[in-house]
Amino acid sequence: MPFSTPMSLAIFFVTWFIVLFAVLPFGVKSQRESGDVTEGTDPGAPVAPRLLVKALWTTVIAAAAFAAxxxxxHFAES
Structure with a gap:
């Protein structure tokens, strides 16, 4: 194993957050785009952000990036 356990967790944690910020804008429609602006809210606020789905996709992508x-x-230290 090329990294210690704490180092692996730190690398995965940082990778997960970087991927999260890349995945967050995917598929987001604002209230203005959907035509259903709730009074008292920002028209650019998302209608249905689907954060759980995005967190799952983020985990899958971050795991693949961490595995790579x-x-x-592993091969670079040989």
Missing amino acids: LSIFA
């Missing part, structure tokens, strides 16, 4: 990084690190 681990494989690279």
Whole structure:
């Protein structure tokens, strides 16, 4: 294993948040775009952000990125 357990957790945590910020805008429609603006809210606020689905996709993508990084690190130290 190329990384210690705490280092692996730290790398995965940072990777997960970077991927989260990349995934958050996917499929978002604002209230203005949907034509249903609730009074007292910002027209640019999302209608249905689907955060749980995005968190699951973020976890899958971050796990794949972490696996690729681990494989690279394993073969780079040889």
